Amino acid sequence: MTSSPLPYRIGYGEDAHRLAPGLPLILGGVPIAQAEHGAVAHSDGDAVLHAVADALLSGLALGDIGQYYPDTDPAHAGISSREILAHALALVREWRYAPANVALVVTLDRPKLGPLRAEIARSVAALLRLPDTEVGVSFKTSEGLAPAHVQVRVTVLLVRTAP
Numbered sequence: 001m002t003s004s005p006l007p008y009r010i011g012y013g014e015d016a017h018r019l020a021p022g023l024p025l026i027l028g029g030v031p032i033a034q035a036e037h038g039a040v041a042h043s044d045g046d047a048v049l050h051a052v053a054d055a056l057l058s059g060l061a062l063g064d065i066g067q068y069y070p071d072t073d074p075a076h077a078g079i080s081s082r083e084i085l086a087h088a089l090a091l092v093r094e095w096r097y098a099p100a101n102v103a104l105v106v107t108l109d110r111p112k113l114g115p116l117r118a119e120i121a122r123s124v125a126a127l128l129r130l131p132d133t134e135v136g137v138s139f140k141t142s143e144g145l146a147p148a149h150v151q152v153r154v155t156v157l158l159v160r161t162a163p
């Protein structure tokens, strides 16, 4: 981006993955042991961390993670979503902003994720160096419309850290 006069900026990100049996499901850095199927992905398929990274980049008009980690490049096969998120966070800091709070919604039919809400919030907060209370985590089913699918939507508020 070019320099911005705004003290606050809003970012929005999404990610989706197809689910298939025999693969791990990881959401926000938390392995979902109860999952019967996991993400079909070029990377570890953590749709939460991918969507958070895209939200950070979008807030500063820095494009999206596919530009930094094209899935056509074999060098990025199996890349850790934590690494992708760390890169996005580093760019945000270079532009002298920091995330202040995050709201994320995971749409997944099964398993029930409610019992993991605090763990996912804690994990995402730690990666963003935020208090747990600044990460809101919501879950929705697709009402059976997309049983083999995980979808994540994320908003983030970025606050300027220096004039």
Ligand code: C5P
Pocket (backbone or CB within 6 Å): 107, 108, 109, 110, 111, 112, 113, 114, 115, 138, 139, 140, 141, 142, 143
């Ligand atoms: O999407 P729906 O309105 O049917 O979700 C009902 C409840 O189920 C919500 O409270 C939501 O937090 C929870 N839920 C869950 N795990 C999911 C999907 C929904 O705990 N995978």
Ligand code: MG
Pocket (backbone or CB within 6 Å): 015, 016, 017, 041, 045, 046, 047, 050
């Ligand atoms: Mg993804």
